[in-house]
Amino acid sequence: MTYLPFSRRAGAAALAGLMLTAAPAALMAETPADTLVVAAAIDDIVSLDPAEAYEFSGLDMVNNVYDGLVEINPTTLELEPGLAESWSVAEDGMTYTFKMKAGVTFASGNPVTAEAAAWSLQRAVKLNKTPAFILNQFGWAADNVDAMIMGAGDTLTIKVSKPFAPTFLYNCLTAGVASIVDAETVKAQDVAGDMGNEWLKANSAGTGAYVLKGFKPNEGLILEARPGYWRGDAKLKNVFIQHIPEAATERLQLEKGDVDVARSLTPTDVEGMTGNADVKIQSDVGGQVYYMAFNQKNENYKNAKFLDAMRYAIDYQGMADTIMKGAVIPHQAFLPQGYLGALDDLPYALDLEKAKALIAESGITDPTIKLSVRNSADRIDVATSIQNTFGQAGIKVELDVGEGADQLKAYRARTHDATLQTWGPDYPDPNTNSSTFAENPDNSDEANNTGYLAWRNAYDPGEMTAKSQAAALEQDSEKRKAIYAELQKTHRETSPFIVMFQQARQTGLRAGVEGFYTGGAVDAAAYWLATK
């Protein structure tokens, strides 16, 4: 037919098109030698203002751009002096004096002064954004903070409302919200009394190893090293955090060498990369704990023998090794590994005979549990495993799978029967978890103390409440540690909570990347020590 010439022409055009599109591939660049390219899911970022940032990705950025008075060493995860070189606490335990380090400057070149430090803390309290409660615990509020935190010359004086444990204050001062900002620069960006909050969402004014060069929500953020960082200049000039939400995509890019670090890999991706010499996996822990909780409005869950039986009817190790494949490690105390006083021993293991015997002793016949589980694959897997082993022990489990927010609502209203949950600590001090798991000042419905996990399960921890509150006031750090150890022990033996796991992190790195620290359970990531 006569239209053939056209089709030939079309074919040629198509071919030319294909060649044209394939050509640019030759121009593709490797990751630049002076840049650490990190693939991560960063859609959690709400703000990059340290007084407001309270999500994992935002806090990672804050950790590299700002410093606090007290810092956590990224390699040892121990407390160390930050912008304050030394400090002391008065006899009454209510007045702290911090001596500022000399010669430290902000990225702008302005010197770090005690006034700037005081203003930064006052600012965080006055802005009263989500993480402000970490500071407000010390009795600070918008109307009194100017009198309680004062800076002059190289001395910063901080007053607190109660003789709190000094470690409690120091730990909270390492949190992102307690970062010191360049007061002069930020004040100049004030819009309608917002103390520079809007400006700091996309700019930075800190003392850290890096400055923020660009941020596009859901796309990426760029950090650039600045010379003269007081802890030693960053090894790599730029850090580029690229938002890659899909784990399989991250893996592909890591294997291909288009990113240096992949932070949201799934256990399957990690397994799939074994044998690839270009890539290595770095494992450490995160701060979240996975737990089951039983609502004591159901009398069965006050029965000590029955609670004990359930603790022996869970296959902790088996789940960690198989269905959770490296995403968690077994952990049986409410303080995550890495926290002051955390218990790392594992007294419970699957023992069906013991569980059966304990149920017989409990006097409860044909126990049935309605376990609420949010509808994500790993949670359902864990719940199914529990259902299976509980079943073998003689406890019937009905799974109630639902949307996370719905289940949270029921949990907060105390209408659940049993629930499978995770909890992440709010700040790097044991009080964060101790107060919620082991304190319940008023167990009545009217109290509506939804902030306490103990209240949500109608659980009255008895004298643990007072003990946990006292721990936050204990001046002696060793004694404080001992109190938390004892609290965790009593809690896991008597409470209607069963802590099963702690989050584990698996970070994929190109083989040449060294010195990348995630901050473990207590801190955010540090980029300035990384080399490649």
Next chain:
Amino acid sequence: MTPFLKQTGSTLFSLALTFLGLLIVTFIIARVVPVDPVTALLGERATAAQIAEMRARLGLDDPIWRQFGIYLWDVAHFDLGTSIRSREPVLSEVARYFPATLELSTLATIFGVLFGVPAGVLGATRPGSIFDQFTRLFGLIGYSMPVFWLGLIGLLVFYGQLGWVGGPGRLDSAYQMAFEFNVTPVTNMILIDTALAGEWEMFANAISHIILPAGILAWLSMAYISRMTRSFMMNELGQEYMTTARVKGMSEARVIWVHGLRNTMVPLITVIALSYAYLLEGAVLTETIFAWPGLGRYITDALLIGDMPAVLGGTIVVGCVYIGLNMVSDILYRLADPRAR
């Protein structure tokens, strides 16, 4: 009033009605879905007092008709509300994300039309030929394979194994950084912005990144367009005017490509517009796989965390695009078909 103006007027009126309907439906959906914006906003730690305060601030305690009134008033003033997650105006966020989707979908549609229409016409003129069977099979695969899977396999083969195309994202990381520093976004479309800035190397890199996702979406679009073109064309080929044209001694190519195709244009315009609209709203999975900062992913991410103002704003924009494309296809329709004038 000319009939053309009259018709346009009635079209505009029905558009306004459609838009109002869209607003009502999206509003109701936002209020019916069991996502509590307050929980989404305040998180697990919120106290009862904070929750009550936030409810009052968001106006959730007002009667529903009042809430809708406020919502209508705001939309009429181009205020789509504030995103719960980012606390940015939804309109400015959408303005940032939509161009990325627009760029991807437009490219995909252009490819889809360039390959789909000729393939459909050729298939119709030689039904049952190897070419016809091949395009139909090829179309069927594009049609029925999950785009998520196609995207991953495409990445694995063309990026992972062969290295012919760029990976996820709109640029390589090196270029991405250079882009942030050196290029002022004008349109937020990467190809246009890099070209305007004269950054040709970056432009080439952007092409290597967009080509795979656009190609996969184009496959989808081509499958649909070629199938429809084929059937429209088959219909025209049997018409008497075709025979007349041949009898008049016109070349076969002219008969088919001019006379035949021209008459399939009317329904084809609708098909192309629909497929374009589908890509504009339906590229969610592709955008996720390819880390493409587009509107589909924006809406999905927002939905997952219960950020309803963002979901609503995004939906309204998609709805407007749909309505707009319908209007455009209506006008083109009339231009292409004298009888409809």
